[in-house]
Amino acid sequence: MTELRDLPDQMTRYVFERKVRFADIDSLGHVNNVRFFDYLEDARVSMLWDRPREDAGRRQDLVVARHEIDYRRPLTFRTDPVRVEVWVTEISRVRFTLAYEIRDDETLYVEARTIMVAYDAGAARPRRLDEDELAYLKRFSFPS
Numbered sequence: 001m002t003e004l005r006d007l008p009d010q011m012t013r014y015v016f017e018r019k020v021r022f023a024d025i026d027s028l029g030h031v032n033n034v035r036f037f038d039y040l041e042d043a044r045v046s047m048l049w050d051r052p053r054e055d056a057g058r059r060q061d062l063v064v065a066r067h068e069i070d071y072r073r074p075l076t077f078r079t080d081p082v083r084v085e086v087w088v089t090e091i092s093r094v095r096f097t098l099a100y101e102i103r104d105d106e107t108l109y110v111e112a113r114t115i116m117v118a119y120d121a122g123a124a125r126p127r128r129l130d131e132d133e134l135a136y137l138k139r140f141s142f143p144s
Helices: 035-048 131-138
Strands: 002-006 012-018 061-071 082-091 095-103 108-120
Touching: 012 035, 035 061, 035 082, 035 095, 035 108, 082 131
Parallel strands: none
Antiparallel strands: 002 012, 012 082, 061 108, 082 095, 095 108
């Protein structure tokens, strides 16, 4: 389930609920560090591609240029999902930065950032974000 979460400072975060799967757990009994990238990807894809668009037939390509992740607390197997909250911290004409928190009401497990680049696959080079893309990203824009 996804939702939009309005915070008191007028910032809107995209919220994606992610189940902790048994397959995510490593031999130490917590979510493996690499699996957290799956959580980020699931939220990012939901936010950027699964959203309704007037031009739903036209998918613009985006590529990941960089990931950063800070592990704050171990996440163990549980039946309740965790929230992956996503917002935009920087936007330029060609790239933008997403910030994330993986959390529940009590605990922050992960803080992360991803730099995304608009990409023209046919020309094999970066492209400019179009006005619709920029407007959509600005809905979630708040500097960190």
